[in-house]
Amino acid sequence: MAKAIKPKKKVNPPTVTEPIVEETKIETIPEPIIEEPEIGETPPSVTFDEVKEVEEKEIPVEFKEIVEQMEKTTPTEKVFHTAPTQELSIEEKILNFIESKSGEIKMNDFLKSLFGVSIGNEPPKWANQGASKLMKATLDKLVKEKVIKINNDNHLRLGQFYYPDSTTGKTEYHNLNTVPIIFVM
Numbered sequence: 001m002a003k004a005i006k007p008k009k010k011v012n013p014p015t016v017t018e019p020i021v022e023e024t025k026i027e028t029i030p031e032p033i034i035e036e037p038e039i040g041e042t043p044p045s046v047t048f049d050e051v052k053e054v055e056e057k058e059i060p061v062e063f064k065e066i067v068e069q070m071e072k073t074t075p076t077e078k079v080f081h082t083a084p085t086q087e088l089s090i091e092e093k094i095l096n097f098i099e100s101k102s103g104e105i106k107m108n109d110f111l112k113s114l115f116g117v118s119i120g121n122e123p124p125k126w127a128n129q130g131a132s133k134l135m136k137a138t139l140d141k142l143v144k145e146k147v148i149k150i151n152n153d154n155h156l157r158l159g160q161f162y163y164p165d166s167t168t169g170k171t172e173y174h175n176l177n178t179v180p181i182i183f184v185m
Contacts, residue, residue: 090135091138091142094107094111094138094139094142094148095142095147095148097110098148098183101185102185104151104183104184104185105182105183106180106182107182107183108176108177108179108180108181111135111176111181112124112126112176114126115131126175126176127175127177128175129159129175132158132159132173132174133158133159135158135176136156136158139155139158139181140156143155149183149185150181150182150183150184151183154179154180154182157174158174158175159173159174160173160174162178
């Protein structure tokens with residue numbers, strides 16, 4: 001059975017016959033008393049002629065004097081192997097770095113820096129097989145000349161293939177990330 005809906009009674013808001021007046025109080029703020037500072041001596045004024053006289057009194061420095069002063073100063077004694085004075089070969093850079101160190105030196109990070117920085121999303125230049133074989137040949141030449149000695153001849157593994165997992169059978173190549181290159185002094 002359906003229920004009957006009863007109409008709701010309308011309630012009218014009460015009407016106000018008298019206007020509401022709020023009492024407002026106006027406070028008066030006294031005006032501040034401004035005292036002017038006493039003016040003592042006036043600062044000296046500088047004329048354009050006086051400025052010109054000072055500029056004329058400045059001592060000009062000649063180029064020769066600057067060159068002589070620079071020749072008197074001593075340049076830094078130690079020149080780093082990365083100084084851009086001349087482009088060194090990879091072999092010379094390796095030898096300069098080894099001479100500045102002593103003991104066993106892990107060279108992977110230094111050898112990676114010889115290939116420069118990759119741009120954008122391209123893989124690093126030292127990670128490809130060609131770069132690994134180039135580094136292998138360079139290091140092997142230095143070892144055969146008996147200039148350097150590499151621990152366990154690990155450099156000979158650079159550029160060779162290996163299988164990282166036996167399930168996929170995908171071929172990878174050794175690079176400076178997978179082969180530890182340690183120089184022995």
